[in-house]
Amino acid sequence: ITFDHTGSAPEFDASAVPAGDIIVFGKVQRGGTLKIGHFLPMDNLPSPVSSPKTMGIVRNLYWLMFDTLARGGLYLSEPKAGIAYNWKQGGNYWLFDIFEGITFHDGQICTAADVEYSYQKWMSHNEDNNPIQTAQRLDAHTFLLELKKECKPSDLPMPFIVPKGTDDKNYNFVGTGPFKAMEIQPDFWRLQAHKGYHRGRPFFDEVVVKRYQNPEELESALEQEQVDIAVGIALEDERFNVQAEAAAQRYDFVFELDSPLCRDVRFRKAFYYGLDRAAIASAAGLRKPLFAK
DSSP, X not given: OOEEOTTOOTXXXXXXXXXXXXOOOSOOOSSSEEEEEEOOOXXXXXXXXXXXXXXXXXXXXXXXXXXXXXXXXXXXXXXXXXXXXXXXXXXTEEEEEEOSSOBOTTSOBOOXXXXXXXXXXXXXXXGGGOOEEEEEEEETTEEEEEESSOOOGGXXXXXXXXXXXXXXXXXXXXXXXXXXXEEEETTEEXXXXXXXXXXXXXXXXXXXXXXXXSHHHHHHHHHTTXXXXXXXXXXXXXXXXXXXXXXXXXXXXXXXXTXXXXXXXXXXXXXHHHOOHHHHHHHTTOSSOOOOO
């Protein structure tokens, strides 16, 4: 989904916003309805502040309704602006400055108290794999994150931000994201553009998400242009002219330092410089390799 930054708050740096979260190929006009189809079960939707590993496709759809403190990923060396516009690191500590005036879909102002609550709820869902020592607001627009050990920016926990007091069992999908929930059913979602979105007016007026019974039913809907985006169809299907945009991924080689060979820094350097990254990127469908720093 791409956004028009005209009319954004003057203090918001639009250049820090990714160009789009969903790439739509073909003729697309501003306004109207974006129709997304899938065939995945979504009867028991996870809490927006639960572990990302439990979400699957739902996390991608939650991005339409929720924001995070900052935006990042494996392919970004630094976080990008979310509801925070500035941050500083000092060892295990991260200090975030939060935009003033950001509103939830119900009109409430989003403050550091909501961020603190969202992180504490996230921590309660990730007790076995929680890298956070403390998460606390310092004032209405300043938030402090203390980690158990220092980490790089791309590994910072970034749960979705929900209003303080949101119930894990009866959450109403109120966020600060570009679209607000108008109807949420197991087989059908209807989302409406959030006119007060701090990044600017969403490209579409409405997004509908429909679940089909099986891949064949979804493929038929795509053929009949009943959906604009089909999630989960086979790329090798000859009926469709599929244009795929490969996502950046990170793969790690771990050296076993109990081995005398791997302890030798000359071997590790030779391995690093001997990788044909261009060939690997080409085989993976990427335009160019991304080099580790």
